[in-house]
Amino acid sequence: MRKKIVAGNWKMNKTPKEAVALIEELKPLVASDDVEVVFCTPDVSLTTALEAVKGTNIKIGAQNMYFEENGAYTGETAPSMLTEIGVGYVIIGHSERRAYFAETDETVNKKVLKAIEHKLVPIICVGESLEQREQGITVDLVRLQTKIALKDVQPEDAKNVVIAYEPIWAIGTGRTATSQQAEEVCAAIRQVVSEIYSQEVAEAVRIQYGGSVNGANAAELFSMPNIDGGLVGGASLKAEFGKIVNYK
Numbered sequence: 001m002r003k004k005i006v007a008g009n010w011k012m013n014k015t016p017k018e019a020v021a022l023i024e025e026l027k028p029l030v031a032s033d034d035v036e037v038v039f040c041t042p043d044v045s046l047t048t049a050l051e052a053v054k055g056t057n058i059k060i061g062a063q064n065m066y067f068e069e070n071g072a073y074t075g076e077t078a079p080s081m082l083t084e085i086g087v088g089y090v091i092i093g094h095s096e097r098r099a100y101f102a103e104t105d106e107t108v109n110k111k112v113l114k115a116i117e118h119k120l121v122p123i124i125c126v127g128e129s130l131e132q133r134e135q136g137i138t139v140d141l142v143r144l145q146t147k148i149a150l151k152d153v154q155p156e157d158a159k160n161v162v163i164a165y166e167p168i169w170a171i172g173t174g175r176t177a178t179s180q181q182a183e184e185v186c187a188a189i190r191q192v193v194s195e196i197y198s199q200e201v202a203e204a205v206r207i208q209y210g211g212s213v214n215g216a217n218a219a220e221l222f223s224m225p226n227i228d229g230g231l232v233g234g235a236s237l238k239a240e241f242g243k244i245v246n247y248k
């Protein structure tokens with residue numbers, strides 16, 4: 001049985017002080033033995049966030065990292081900088097990074113490989129635009145994004161990655177994919193993982209849905225057979241996140 005994983009992507013929200021206040025508010029609400037809970041905070045809040053979650057099951061993740069070890073890459077964060085402070089997860093290839101910061105399937109793959117080398121769990125984001133959905137190429141596109149992201153990833157490592165299916169048209173719009181739409185694409189992702197590796201790897205890999213997940217729709221989405229939790233934006237910054245984690 002795959003353990004569900006619900007991650008909050010805080011995006012560029014909350015100063016370090018605000019992050020602590022939010023974590024203190026959410027701590028009692030997100031307590032769960034069944035669900036892995038991750039808060040992905042801005043980099044400058046990671047240290048205080050790690051302090052704030054001590055003694056709980058909550059894990060802390062970053063929202064991005066670079067694929068080099070160190071060097072002249074102004075403004076970037078190296079994987080060892082994350083692991084040294086105790087970060088365990090990192091979002092890779094979010095559609096906002098692809099749209100505003102020129103990330104490509106190839107840089108996503110480099111980051112995934114580097115994250116794995118450093119024993120960070122990558123949360124790899126894939127998903128189509130509205131135009132692509134209307135063209136009927138969603139599954140083709142998401143298959144391709146998944147294949148390129150996992151290039152050269154070894155089967156044992158692939159079992160531990162998390163893939164987040166986030167249709168761009170559903171992000172921050174209040175327009176959630178229906179559970180059938182989300183399930184169809186998450187099933188297609190699991191199918192491509194089984195084609196690349198094996199049924200065993202496909203059964204192990206966790207696939208999240210993201211895009212306007214809220215307290216009211218989480219239960220239906222997360223009960224679908226191929227949806228193993230969610231990557232949550234707006235609603236992860238509110239008490240509502242507790243309802244999403246405890247969706248049952």
Ligand SMILES: O=C(CO)COP(=O)(O)O
Nearest residue numbers: 009171172211212233234
């Ligand atoms: O982009 C998202 C999570 O990474 C989803 O954002 P919203 O939940 O705000 O739609």
